[in-house]
Amino acid sequence: MTRSERSADQVHSILSDRIVAGRLRPGDPLAESTLADEFGLSRTPIREALHRLASEGLVERGARRAFVVRRMSVTDLRDLFETLGEIEAICARLAAHRMTEIERDDLRRLLGQERIDYPLLNARFHDALRTGARNHLMSGLLEDLDRRSLPWRDASFRAQTRRVEQSRAEHLEILDAVLARDGELAARLMREHMASSLSAIAEMIRERPGPGERIVARPRSGAVPDLD
Structure with a gap:
């Protein structure tokens, strides 16, 4: 990885x-020159970071093609996690039947590791199920959804310690279903897992400063929370 790539990663992480x-609000400008001065970098890594944020749906082009913070409404988040939950559920169901014994053992050992940064462990768990599903088209569809959802999921892990513990427990339930080759149960648990993720994000949004829309959460319902 080049120095420019490392710098772009750092800028992307900080701005995300x-x-x-909520420290950057919808409509706030993200001028390349201003950010370059703040981070002491050239415009190249700044531009790369902004394009990555745009691919995740966090920023968009405003007036005169300048980047601004995108308004991510609760409806947008609900739609994102509803779609993500359904595709992840299909992957979990297929993985329960298609994973090899070696892959099942690797998945079991992965969840036994506690020293790995949890957002990384979470990503590896979901990646293992997608690989085990043996469906390249579905895996490709999830790449875009991951780019759009992971900043919110990772933020909820950092903001709420209890969400990490809840997520660990949900992963173990999904693991048990996969090991038992119970595809329907694995799919249902995955839908509930993604609904819990959205509930945690909704709570995080409600707790942050500034006005915001409200999501009424129904944890463990198996469906994404409704709007109020």
């Missing part, structure tokens, strides 16, 4: 955190 935490 600011947007999700």
Whole structure:
């Protein structure tokens, strides 16, 4: 990885955190020159970071093609996690039947590791199920959904310790279903897992400063929370 790539990663991470935490509000400008001065970098890594944020749906082009923080409504989040939950559920169901014994053992050992940064462990768990599903088209569809959802999911892990413990427990339930080759149960648990993720994000949004829309959460319902 080049120095420019490392710099772009750092800028992307910092700006992503600011947007999700509400420190940068919808419509706030993200001028390349201003950011370059703030981070002491050239415009190249700044531009790369902004394009990555745009691919995740966190920023968009505003007036005169300049980047601004995108308004991510609760409806947008609901639609995102509803779609993500359904595709992840299909992957879990297929993985329960298609994973090899070696892959099942690797998945079991993965969840036994506690020293791995949890957002990374979470990503590896979901990646293992997608690989085990043996469906390249579905895996490709999830790449875009991951780019759009992971900043919010990772932020909820950092903001709420209890969400990490809840997520670990949900992963173990899904693991048991996969090991038992119970595809329907694995799919249902995955839908509930993604609904819980959205509930945690909704709570995080309600707790952050500034006005916001409200999501009424129904944890463990198996469906994404409704709007109020």
